[in-house]
Amino acid sequence: MTTREKILASIQANQPSLMPLPEQFTFTSLFPDLTKQFSDSLAFVGGMAVVVPDYKAIEAHLKEHYPALTNVATTCPELAHMADVILDVADPHELSGLNLTIIEGPLAVAENAAIWVDERQLPHRVVPMITQYLVIIIRQSTIVANMHDAYKKIQVDTTGFGTFISGPSKTADIEQSLVIGAHGARSLIVYILP
Amino acid sequence: MYMKVGLFIPCYIDQFYPKVAIATLKLLEKVGCDVAYPLQQTCCGQPMANSGYEHLTGGCNDNFVSNFAGYDYIVSPSGSCTLHIKHHLHGTNETAATEIRSRIYELTEFLTDVLKISTLEATFPYRVGLHQSCHGQRGLHLAQMSELVAPPYSKPVQLLNLVKDLELIQLDRRDECCGFGGTFCVTEEAVSAKMGKDRVADHLRHGVHYITGVDVSCLMHMEGILKRANSNVQVKHIAEILTATV
Amino acid sequence: MNQLNLDHAHAAIEFNKNEPRVDWHDETLWFVRTKRDRAVAQLPEWEQLREAASQIKNHVLSNMHDLLAQFEENAKRNGITVHWATDGAEHNAIIHDLIQKAGATRMVKSKSMLTEECHLNDYLTRHGIEVIDSDLGERIVQMRKEPPSHIVLPAIHLTKADVGETFHEHLGTEKGATDPQYLTEAARQHLRETFLTRKVALTGVNFAIAETGGFVVCTNEGNADMGAHLADVHIAAMGFEKIIPRAEHLGVFLRLLARSATGQPITTFSSHFHRPRPGQEMHIVIVDNGRSRQLGRPDFRNSLKCIRCAACMNTCPVYRRSGGHSYHSAVAGPIGSILAPNLDMKLNADLPFASTLCGSCSNVCPVKIDIHDQLYKWRQVLMQEGYGPTSKTVSMKAMATVLESPRLYRMAGKVGRGVLRFAPVTVENRFNPWYNQREMPEPPAESFRDWYINNKKA
Numbered sequence: 048m049t050t051r052e053k054i055l056a057s058i059q060a061n062q063p064s065l066m067p068l069p070e071q072f073t074f075t076s077l078f079p080d081l082t083k084q085f086s087d088s089l090a091f092v093g094g095m096a097v098v099v100p101d102y103k104a105i106e107a108h109l110k111e112h113y114p115a116l117t118n119v120a121t122t123c124p125e126l127a128h129m130a131d132v133i134l135d136v137a138d139p140h141e142l143s144g145l146n147l148t149i150i151e152g153p154l155a156v157a158e159n160a161a162i163w164v165d166e167r168q169l170p171h172r173v174v175p176m177i178t179q180y181l182v183i184i185i186r187q188s189t190i191v192a193n194m195h196d197a198y199k200k201i202q203v204d205t206t207g208f209g210t211f212i213s214g215p216s217k218t219a220d221i222e223q224s225l226v227i228g229a230h231g232a233r234s235l236i237v238y239i240l241p
Numbered sequence: 242m243y244m245k246v247g248l249f250i251p252c253y254i255d256q257f258y259p260k261v262a263i264a265t266l267k268l269l270e271k272v273g274c275d276v277a278y279p280l281q282q283t284c285c286g287q288p289m290a291n292s293g294y295e296h297l298t299g300g301c302n303d304n305f306v307s308n309f310a311g312y313d314y315i316v317s318p319s320g321s322c323t324l325h326i327k328h329h330l331h332g333t334n335e336t337a338a339t340e341i342r343s344r345i346y347e348l349t350e351f352l353t354d355v356l357k358i359s360t361l362e363a364t365f366p367y368r369v370g371l372h373q374s375c376h377g378q379r380g381l382h383l384a385q386m387s388e389l390v391a392p393p394y395s396k397p398v399q400l401l402n403l404v405k406d407l408e409l410i411q412l413d414r415r416d417e418c419c420g421f422g423g424t425f426c427v428t429e430e431a432v433s434a435k436m437g438k439d440r441v442a443d444h445l446r447h448g449v450h451y452i453t454g455v456d457v458s459c460l461m462h463m464e465g466i467l468k469r470a471n472s473n474v475q476v477k478h479i480a481e482i483l484t485a486t487v
Numbered sequence: 488m489n490q491l492n493l494d495h496a497h498a499a500i501e502f503n504k505n506e507p508r509v510d511w512h513d514e515t516l517w518f519v520r521t522k523r524d525r526a527v528a529q530l531p532e533w534e535q536l537r538e539a540a541s542q543i544k545n546h547v548l549s550n551m552h553d554l555l556a557q558f559e560e561n562a563k564r565n566g567i568t569v570h571w572a573t574d575g576a577e578h579n580a581i582i583h584d585l586i587q588k589a590g591a592t593r594m595v596k597s598k599s600m601l602t603e604e605c606h607l608n609d610y611l612t613r614h615g616i617e618v619i620d621s622d623l624g625e626r627i628v629q630m631r632k633e634p635p636s637h638i639v640l641p642a643i644h645l646t647k648a649d650v651g652e653t654f655h656e657h658l659g660t661e662k663g664a665t666d667p668q669y670l671t672e673a674a675r676q677h678l679r680e681t682f683l684t685r686k687v688a689l690t691g692v693n694f695a696i697a698e699t700g701g702f703v704v705c706t707n708e709g710n711a712d713m714g715a716h717l718a719d720v721h722i723a724a725m726g727f728e729k730i731i732p733r734a735e736h737l738g739v740f741l742r743l744l745a746r747s748a749t750g751q752p753i754t755t756f757s758s759h760f761h762r763p764r765p766g767q768e769m770h771i772v773i774v775d776n777g778r779s780r781q782l783g784r785p786d787f788r789n790s791l792k793c794i795r796c797a798a799c800m801n802t803c804p805v806y807r808r809s810g811g812h813s814y815h816s817a818v819a820g821p822i823g824s825i826l827a828p829n830l831d832m833k834l835n836a837d838l839p840f841a842s843t844l845c846g847s848c849s850n851v852c853p854v855k856i857d858i859h860d861q862l863y864k865w866r867q868v869l870m871q872e873g874y875g876p877t878s879k880t881v882s883m884k885a886m887a888t889v890l891e892s893p894r895l896y897r898m899a900g901k902v903g904r905g906v907l908r909f910a911p912v913t914v915e916n917r918f919n920p921w922y923n924q925r926e927m928p929e930p931p932a933e934s935f936r937d938w939y940i941n942n943k944k945a
Contacts, residue, residue: 051571054775058727059552061783066549068732069542072739074532088752139717143683158742159752172764173716176709176756194753195738203734204565204699207762208716211741213753216709220624220640222647223515224667229623230678231709231756252890255935256900257928262935266943278939284890291844291863293870294883300891379846387524388802388850390533414517418804422843429496429841430920431503435808436843437925439513465925 073195081157081190082239089160092214093227094235096160098187102126105184105238112236113147113180121149122168123184134170142171148178152185154200155237156211158193162237163201165209172208181215181232186240246274247312249345251322251457252284258457264480265318265348271484272356276316279308287325291423295329302332310337314355315345318480320377320455323347327381347381348480349455353396358403365485366406367451370444371397372463373416374456383455387416397455397479404482410447417443421462437466445474452476495841498813499805513807515643520801522750523851530742540739541855544792547730548782554697554730555773561700562771565762570772575605578774582607582689582722585770586616589720591686595678597704597711598622599691600638600795601724601774603817604830619681621710623674630657636811638818639748639797644810678710688714692725692771693794694740698733701761702771705744705754712758720768723760727773728791740794743853747796781829786864790825792854797822799848799858805841814838821848825861828869836874839865900934 048056078084086096099105102125109129113119120134120142121127126149136142150169152162162183164175175181191197203209216231227233246269250262269276285305286298305326309315317323326345332338352358373395377383384395401409420426420436427433441463444452452467452474454460460476467474493501503509527533547554559569572578578601586594594611596602596618608618608629620629624641628634630653635641642650647665654660660673690711694703702723704711715721731740737757745751763769782788800806800820811819816827816835821842827835839862848858869875889895921927933941 049571050573050577054571054573054727054773054779055552055555057775057779058555058782061779061788062551063549063785063788066542066545068546069539071535072539072543072736074535076530092751092755140683143679156753161753161757171716173712176712176716193738194742195735198735198738203696203737203759204701204761207565207764208758208760210712210756210758211753213751213755213757216707216755218623218671218708219749220622220627220642221650221667221670222645223518223640223643224647226667226671228675229671229708229710230621230675230682230713250935252896252900257931259931259933259935259938263938266939278936278943280936280940281893283893283896286887286890288890289883289887291866292879292883293840293866293875294880294887295867296871297883297887298891300887304891304893375843375845375847379850386847386850388847390527390530416847418843418845418847420804420843422845425840425843427920429499429805430923431496431500432805432808432841433843434924435503435506435509436804439510439808461928462925464928465921468926469924 074193076158076193078157078192081192082187084157085155085160085190085239088158089214089237092160093217094160094214094237096237096239098239100241108238109182116147118144118146120145122170123149123151134174136171139171139173139177142174142177145178147180147182148174149182149184150175152183153189154197155185155190156194156197157190159213161194161197161211161213163197163209163211166206175210175212176216176231178232180234182236182238183212184238184240244274244313246276247309247315248276248278249282249309249315249317249322250278251317251319253461254318254457257461258478261318261457261478261480264478264484268480268484269316272352272358282308285322285325286329287322288423290325290329298329302330302338305330306332306334306337306341309341310334312344314351315341316348316351317345318348318455318478319457320347320374320381320383321458324376324380347377347383347455349396349400350381350383353399358400361400361403361483363403363483363485364405364487365482366487368408368410368449369401369451369453369482370410370412370447370449371401372419372440372452372454372459374454374459375418377455378416384416400479400483404485407482410449412443412447414443419459419463421459426462434466437462441466445472449474451482453479453482455479493815494837495809495813495815496837498815499809502810502813503808509808511646512644512810516801516807519640519749523747523798523801526746526750526752536739536743537853537855540743540853541792543731543736543739544854545789547728547732548788548791551727551730551782554732555727558695558697558700558730561698563700565700567700567763567769567771570770572772572774572776574776578605578724578772578776579607579610581772582724583611583614583616585720585722586611586687589687593617593619593685594687594689595619595621595681595685595714595718596689597691597706597714598625598641599689599724600817601691601726602689603635604776605774621678621681621714622706623671623708626674626678627653634812634817636819637797637800638795644812682713682717685714686718687720687722688718689722689724690715692723692729693744694737695725695730696734696737697730699761701759703737703757703759705757707751707755709756712756715760716764719766720770721763722770722772724772724774726778727775728778744794744796747798747851747853777830784829787825787829787861789856790822790861792856793822794854796853798851798853802847802851804845804847805843809841814841821858821862822856825858825865828865832869832872832874836869839869897936
């Protein structure tokens with residue numbers, strides 16, 4: 048008997064008789080204004096949401112917020128001219144010098160400010176963590192109320208990797224004092240386009 | 242309405258706090274119950290059971306059943322002992338044990354749920370802190386629990402609100418355990434005493450004259466700590482306050 | 488004194504020798520509990536969510552065999568190699584082998600309580616492999632050669648001054664520096680270098696999805712991602728109970744997990760791994776280590792529903808006043824106390840008694856494990872199996888003899904009230920610790936029964 052067979056046989060022998068899955072396991076969240084709820088949630092988790100009319104406004108805001116920043120990369124064709132480094136490298140270790148990265152998020156969640164990104168948005172999986180500062184651009188129409196709604200819209204295995212990102216990386220491991228910027232991005236700005 | 246009530250007085254109340262039992266008896270009689278105290282009662286068996294020796298409680302169980310079979314209601318001024326009977330009473334006469342399990346009530350739930358008391362002639366002109374004993378609260382659901390997202394209610398508070406001139410204070414931690422815990426109070430003395438000191442401190446911070454509750458065991462523990470600190474704050478079981486007059 | 492060599496009560500005595508420190512520990516964890524309360528109060532459906540999670544997990548326990556087989560099949564199809572380990576030793580050997588095959592001598596590891604349970608770090612270190620824990624709290628305790636004291640907040644027993652000293656020694660931060668921002672930045676620089684240079688990364692698993700053959704890892708720091716996405720080999724270790732049927736069930740669990748753990752609406756990163764990136768190897772090690780035995784115990788099997796949020800620790804008044812190390816087990820607190828006896832009854836017989844059975848743990852549990860009822864039931868099992876001290880059994884038998892006989896009870900009462908010896912609380916200890924910090928009540932002249940006979944019966 049292999050280890051696998053041994054474990055599975057032991058489980059088979061010990062598991063109780065079949066219990067059904069619950070009929071209700073999704074719930075509706077009623078937010079009067081999804082964009083406002085998303086923005087409030089993001090502020091709560093240490094990020095900043097900015098509602099903008101177009102890419103020009105994003106560029107203007109970024110230039111003001113991160114003046115004279117180098118090692119900037121983006122996957123966004125509309126902002127390609129702002130980038131001075133590329134994400135299309137062979138080895139993700141080459142991205143260790145990234146300062147600011149601007150990516151797009153196809154789906155956002157109002158209740159917790161989580162933004163789904165997968166390999167269709169990420170040239171390398173490590174991009175949103177290895178960059179010092181992260182910017183995600185989302186569209187108002189793609190904000191859903193809660194996680195149940197989110198999982199109805201995404202297929203988690205369309206690509207090999209996908210992640211919900213909610214705010215900048217953080218830790219409270221030293222005396223429960225919140226510190227923004229643990230190992231991942233030190234800040235997160237989310238621009239919300241119409 | 243005629244109902245025969247069997248009064249269950251836990252062993253340590255019988256031995257150390259007879260005044261609580263007397264107040265309970267008087268209170269029940271005042272609100273119109275026909276109360277009898279079965280004379281051969283001893284203990285619910287909880288001290289052994291919570292120590293891991295439930296298998297030694299058969300004798301206590303049978304004695305309990307023979308004392309309390311046949312009453313319409315069994316009422317006790319202890320949430321903890323009531324809960325133990327409700328969950329763990331079995332016996333040689335299992336039918337009678339099952340009956341008893343469904344007919345036993347802690348005093349405040351009996352007054353609010355069965356008798357639906359809405360007035361009381363009691364006066365207690367003091368600042369009072371209510372200690373929510375865990376077994377009464379989380380076991381018997383005498384009050385809403387702070388962990389749950391659910392509407393608030395409290396049977397003891399409902400009754401204390403009927404007492405004239407009583408000022409009930411709000412604790413910083415409204416339902417934290419006092420650390421008595423049965424034999425825990427000696428086997429884990431360090432944590433037990435620390436929990437008790439912290440619970441008492443919450444009441445003292447709010448300037449109480451009295452700490453009350455539905456379980457004398459918790460109150461005995463906190464009283465022990467108050468006395469050691471030479472505090473003049475006293476403990477009183479809720480039955481004593483609900484029967485207090487000026 | 489090393490708390491890990493003591494039983495819970497004695498370790499708690501040590502912990503309580505520094506009362507201001509106990510107060511600080513209690514307040515710090517109570518703060519986390521209040522954050523949790525605020526977060527859950529925002530969801531009117533909170534109790535229904537808990538119920539849904541509980542039912543999904545009950546289904547999982549009852550369908551474990553098929554779900555694991557389905558997960559394995561789908562994971563393999565995704566290009567993930569699946570390994571099975573009966574116990575900690577096999578788990579450690581598999582991982583060691585994978586590191587060797589990768590030609591590596593160093594590994595970066597994000598938080599995995601399973602590897603703590605299996606003592607992986609000790610094992611690998613003995614075999615010449617350097618392991619660096621990348622979660623900040625875990626890195627702190629690793630530098631201090633201590634185990635984590637909490638499954639979500641591994642260094643919660645340490646003050647910022649303690650961390651400052653440790654970092655001064657190990658990372659060369661300024662002596663006396665205690666600013667968490669400064670200390671975290673130092674760790675960030677140190678661990679960045681680690682992430683960029685390790686070929687093998689190990690992560691835990693929060694949820695494994697049977698339907699899709701992938702797994703989810705949740706962190707706030709981004710350390711699991713930094714390790715896994717930069718390594719040539721990603722090893723994920725999971726206890727088999729981490730399985731859930733479908734991806735849509737994640738909606739329930741991700742809404743519950745972080746709110747219960749830290750009061751956040753979700754962790755910063757909830758990363759879904761389904762296939763290795765091009766050129767990368769991805770391995771999953773599925774571990775039993777006593778879990779199938781626990782699955783066979785009807786009274787205790789639902790402890791396997793645990794999603795490791797630690798809400799039961801934060802709310803536990805005993806945990807807050809005794810510290811995680813007093814539980815001498817990888818998982819401390821109430822949940823640890825119902826898991827540990829399954830691993831070793833003799834070694835962990837004290838843990839189910841490290842509770843007042845107040846029940847707060849069961850109320851905060853996001854998957855509705857009846858933790859305090861199981862503590863009670865473990866007490867019965869342990870004493871019946873003979874893991875109680877003989878003196879305790881003798882005194883309990885004596886107490887039962889007295890309490891089941893009305894005649895003996897009254898006799899003992901008469902004697903006892905005089906000398907204050909009769910009370911359940913004093914029975915089992917000759918030196919009666921009650922008096923260390925408390926007084927006993929004044930003995931009344933007569934018992935209630937005597938009063939009743941004198942005043943009422945006629």
